[in-house]
Amino acid sequence: MRSEGRGRPRLEQSRRPGKTAREEILDAAAELFTNQGYASTSTRAIADAVGVRQASLYHHFATKDDILDALLAGTVDAPLKLAGELLLETGPAAPRLHVLIVSDVTQLCGSRWNLGALYLLPELRVDRFEQFRLRRAVLRDHYGNLARQVIAECDGPPDADDLPFRLVESAINRRSDDNGCPPEQPWMIADGALRILGWDRDFALMRQGTSTRLQIEPVNVSA
Numbered sequence: 244m245r246s247e248g249r250g251r252p253r254l255e256q257s258r259r260p261g262k263t264a265r266e267e268i269l270d271a272a273a274e275l276f277t278n279q280g281y282a283s284t285s286t287r288a289i290a291d292a293v294g295v296r297q298a299s300l301y302h303h304f305a306t307k308d309d310i311l312d313a314l315l316a317g318t319v320d321a322p323l324k325l326a327g328e329l330l331l332e333t334g335p336a337a338p339r340l341h342v343l344i345v346s347d348v349t350q351l352c353g354s355r356w357n358l359g360a361l362y363l364l365p366e367l368r369v370d371r372f373e374q375f376r377l378r379r380a381v382l383r384d385h386y387g388n389l390a391r392q393v394i395a396e397c398d399g400p401p402d403a404d405d406l407p408f409r410l411v412e413s414a415i416n417r418r419s420d421d422n423g424c425p426p427e428q429p430w431m432i433a434d435g436a437l438r439i440l441g442w443d444r445d446f447a448l449m450r451q452g453t454s455t456r457l458q459i460e461p462v463n464v465s466a
Contacts, residue, residue: 258294260355265303267293269317272310273356281311281364308371311361315375318358319382322347326385336392337442342453343389344411344433349459351414352424359415383408390440399441407436427462 259267271292275284286307290297304310325346329339351359361367367376386408394401410432418424433453434446454461 258292264293264295264299268295268300268303268310269314270355272307273314273354273358276311276314277356277358277360281307281361281366286310308366311364311366312372312375314358315361315367315372316378318351318354319375319378321350323378323382323385326382326389330385330388335396336389337396337437337440337444338449338452340386340389340393340407340440341433341437341449342456343386344407344436345429345453345459346457347411348414348424348429348432349457351411352418352428357415357418359412360419362412362415386411390436393437393440393442397441397443400439403439406439410436410439430462 259270261267261270268289272284272289275288275292279288284307286300286304287297289307289310290300293300304313322343326343329343332339362379366372383405387404390404390407393399394404414424414428414432417428430450434449437446437449450461
């Protein structure tokens with residue numbers, strides 16, 4: 244038996260990826276919520292998928308809503324932090340927006356489960372998830388702020404400022420429809436968003452700058 248820290252020792256070897264029982268619970272819940280549905284998933288089913296007692300699960304999450312809230316937070320915390328940092332930087336806005344889009348789409352496409360699909364759950368309309376809705380709205384505003392700066396710099400279409408955020412979240416549907424995203428997807432969306440806003444310069448240099456900033460390898464995308 245392996246100890247979980249808080250709670251009772253687990254009865255069997257770990258079945259899920261994760262360094263802690265909390266991470267394993269989140270992984271199991273993410274799979275069940277995205278494949279089976281939130282309403283149809285019980286905390287007992289999550290505990291069984293991890294290989295722990297249901298009582299042990301409650302040492303980490305008091306309710307199923309708490310599990311969902313933690314999964315949702317994991318989709319917006321990193322891009323929201325990065326967007327805030329990028330807004331404080333000086334210089335042209337296009338490279339900063341490109342960095343944000345590539346980073347955000349990489350996360351949405353690269354997570355083990357398609358957590359963005361949870362955004363459409365009717366349960367998110369209740370007060371319990373108001374803080375998540377507010378944080379997602381702030382992220383959308385940050386996208387719009389950077390987009391408006393790009394539009395001003397490139398004399399682009401004034402009503403296109405919300406399109407980059409919408410394009411980013413299109414990766415969620417792409418992943419649902421095709422059971423995954425191609426590796427070039429983050430770069431295609433970032434390039435496409437800048438084109439829509441009126442930016443028409445060297446995308447090869449743009450991608451190289453984003454690659455250096457995020458310390459990831461760029462993927463070849465036809466210009």
